Amino acid sequence: MMTAFTQDSVKKLSATLNEPEWMLAFRLKAFEIYENTPMPTTSNEAWRRTNIRRFKPDEIGPSINGDAATSWEIPDFLGKELTGEEVGGSLLQIDGVTRQYELSDALKEQGVIFCDMHTAVSNHPELVQKYFMTEGVQVTEGKFAAMHGAFWRGGTFLYVPKNVKAAAPLHSVLWSVNGKTFTHTLVVLDEGSEAIFMDEYASGEEAAGLHNGAIELLVGDNANLIYAGLQDFGQNMWQFNHERGRVGRDGKLDWVTSMMGTRLTKAFQTLELDRPGAWGRMSGIFFTNGRQHLDLDTQQNHNAGNTVSDLLYKGALREQSRTVWQGMIKALPGSQKIDGFQANRNLMLDKTARADSIPGLEIEADDVACTHASAIGQLDPDELFYLMSRGIPRKTAVEMSVQGFFDPLMRRIPFEGVRNRIFDRIVEKIG
Amino acid sequence: MTTALEIKNLHVNIGDQPILKGIDLLVKQGEVHALMGPNGSGKSTLAYTLAGHPAYEATAGQVIFGGEDLFEMEADERSRAGLFLAFQYPASVPGVTLAKFLRQTINSRRQAEDPEDKGISIPQFRRFLKEKMDMLGIDHKFAGRYLNEGFSGGEKKRVEILQMATVEPKIAIMDETDSGLDIDALRVVSEGANRLREEFNMGALVITHYQRILNYIKPDYVHIMMNGRIVESGGPDLALKLEEKGYDWLREKHGELEEA
DSSP: OOSSOOHHHHHHHHHHHOOHHHHHHHHHHHHHHHHSOOOOOOTTTGGGOOOOOOGGGGGGGOOOOOOOHSSSSSHHHHSSOOOOOOOEEEEEEEEEEEEEEEHHHHHHHTTEEEEEEHOOOOOOOHHHHTTTSSSOOGGGOOOOHHHHHHHHOOEEEEEOOOBOOOOEEEEEEEEEHHHSBBBBEEEEEOOOOEEEEEEEEEETOOOOOEEEEEEEEOOTTTTTEEEEEEOOOOHHHHHHHEEEEETTTTTTEEEEEEEEOOOEEEEEEEEEOOOOTTTEEEEEEEEETTTTTTEEEEEEEOOOSSOOOEEEEEEEEEETOOOEEEEEEEEETTOOOEEEEEEEEEEEETTEEEEEEEOOOOOOOOOOEEEEEEEEEOOOHHHHHHHHTTTHHHHHHHHHHHHHHHHHHTTSSSSSHHHHHHHHHHHHHHO | OEEEEEEEEEEEEEEEEEEEEEEEEEETOEEEEEEEEEESSOOOOHHHHHHOTTTEEEEEEEETTTHHHHHHHHSHHHHHHTEEEEEEEOOOOEEEEHHHHHHHHHHHHHHHHHHOOOOOOOHHHHHHHHHHHTTTTOGGGGGGGGGGTTTOOHHHHHHHHHHHHOOOEEEEEEEEETTTTHHHHHHHHHHHHHHHHHHHOEEEEEEESHHHGGGGGGSSEEEEEEETTTEEEEEEEHHHHHHOOOHHHHHHTTTTHHHO
């Protein structure tokens, strides 16, 4: 029997997870919003370029129990160390069920909390109640944010206490087999703390279904977070994501996003610079092929003066794939001396692909420096000839050129092992 | 066995425009040929055509390199067979570091020989690169910079010769390698080329406007090209004569070509 997105399913899910009353109440409230919010259509401005008429959520349904996930044999490529470098904590979840988990003594001694979200609900209720979908993503943001609030399952919690510089980076891999994935990432960096966190979402090509995720990155005053969210699902997956980073006084958020998979992705990514001195950098890497459709909606909100945001999203497109990037820089009245930048560059590898690039500014202060740029280009034939004239075969020359296009952004991903894996994926996609 | 580059009655068009109108030239390994001539005479067209640039189409004639028909080979195959072009205006390749690029040029050769080859080891490559960079007076920091991006004219030319030293060609075409170089850089670059001649018996076709580079890379033969044809060939004296007298005497002598 098919399990649909019903109130009954919410209760079953919460019971299966042995959740406390407050979390069930939270889910039920979110479900009410989900029920009362219509499915977005192309008449909704944010969805104008992304048609999800064929998306039938109840044919996929929520992920209630993780039975299959507990017995699924973990393939070698997931089991082995993926980063190739020193990691302080690592977490492997299959369909929201934790299968491998490690946290170094050094990080434990520092008081760093790194665990799956359900463990966090049980063991750190005070932190989860305070930060879960309160300051970051809101269940009221739309149909899928509400669905996520009601049906979330799996994901990672990271908390770094005041003035602690996490001794080593952290790494999560959230793998889906059954194609029903509702992961939640919640990162809280208390005042003056620092951390590096790599968060991967992926599946094999056999997974067919939905990823409805949320990512919340809360960076306190003087705190410093490097976060990379890397998506590589099979091309039978739909993805709807709400992501928000929030930065306090003199805090820093270096936020990298890579998107390689899914049949269709619509993601809302918002950077909130809340206090003077806040700095945020958003880097996007994407590569679409086949009939993939990728729609990224970014916002850089300068909610205080003396804040800096810097966004660069780069995409390569092949075949009949389509991408949309719509960016907005907003400055509240009185947010003086802000510096906001946004740029989107697309590399068209086939004439049949299509990229829309829509920058935007909404500035209600006068002493600001806000600029945007977008460009669409092809591989440079002179560059390819030059590489080939040195004995490099055409295929390798194209790969080098495409890799070169992404290189400045790849350098922002802190692990070589992860960079290499993304590069291998790019090479595979070039075909 | 020495390799030769043999150009026979080569005609090349760019679009519908004939640029080369019957070039005959034989460059053997170990020899230095200078190719001189006024702007627009077709020197760079010859260089690009030999290297395999897709925009240049040979409409007649033949080029044999190492016994093979050059036009049957892609640009990368020509390079691996031992033909090298030092570009007058090298492209920049953003996102690809000089080191990565050079390593790939080596590995592409190795893998063409043996598809299973894993490539040159990193320590071995580092030693190799350091030695070549020192020889050409290139700061080691350039290894980590994106290829030619933001390089000065002189830096680009040194890096062209660094590439030449990396792939060790049998015959190199140096297209105005001297332009934009000050006298010190010219000496370093020329010494690099001469070393390759001594070590690997490299042959060279040195395209230039000026006698100056020929003081360092001494030609065995000098050819003068005008309006798509080689109009005069001789020994090193011809370059000196040209320096002294300019092109007018040749224009007079071959006036009918200018008319054509």
